[in-house]
Amino acid sequence: MDKNQLISKIKEGMEKTISSLQSDLQKVRTGRASASLLDDVRVESYGSLMPLTKIATLATPEARLITVNPFDKSMLSAVEKAILTSGLGLTPNNDGKIIRIPIPALSEDRRKDLAKQVKKIGEEAKVAVRHHRQEGNTKAKAFQKEHGWSEDEVKRASDEVQKLTDSYVKKVDELCAQKEKEVLTV
Incomplete structure (x- = not known):
């Protein structure tokens, strides 16, 4: 396995996390019928x-x-x-x-509770993304031993995995902020 295969596998896992997050956020009730x-x-x-x-x-x-x-x-x-x-x-x-x-209108307290629920769902998604990062870094270190990757190759792979992680955490934040705004809108 080379670095590109490792990165694409990690990216695939992070994409699944994002689609799962979108599914979970759809189930959070807003004031509108869905x-x-x-x-x-x-x-x-x-x-x-x-x-x-x-x-x-x-x-x-x-x-x-x-x-x-x-x-x-x-x-x-x-x-x-x-x-x-x-x-x-x-x-x-x-x-x-x-x-x-x-679909009854949501009270202010209920809106705040739902906003907290959205934040919690977002944090769980971030944890999942970070788990994929950890998995990628662990595999890169394992490939150093098994396949003779150099320290530089491991470092480059780790850097790319970190860039992926940062971009997916940003996506999670954007999706959650959008849903939170939707929930808090009267």
Whole structure:
């Protein structure tokens, strides 16, 4: 393995961390309705737990409303129950044909709590990025012993891994700042 392969492997791991962060941030509730809020909801369907997106159509016809339209109307009560027990704090309204989920406006305290949650998610992502940095540096030192890399090659690899780390930590900060602004906007 040469230096470029090592760097690309580390970069790949950091990219996965960023995509995971984006997914986690989408699940943080803002004042607006987003179908991604329901991504983790599982519904008891024909003897197994199915993701809500596989058994229903989700839409956001208004800024503060999500509609859930199950493909099979006999699933309405199971979908309603799954949303109630999901821990999202949402109250679905079932009219026999479709489920409407009003998204309540967030209080100032709740906004601050969500901003703290965004910061926590961001810190976890930074830790993951730094873990990839440590992994890269450890592998570079191991290659020095196994493959006869010189001290200069190890140093160059470590420097490149550090530059990657700095750029990905900056991406994490930007994504979190954007989400925090979204959450705190009334």
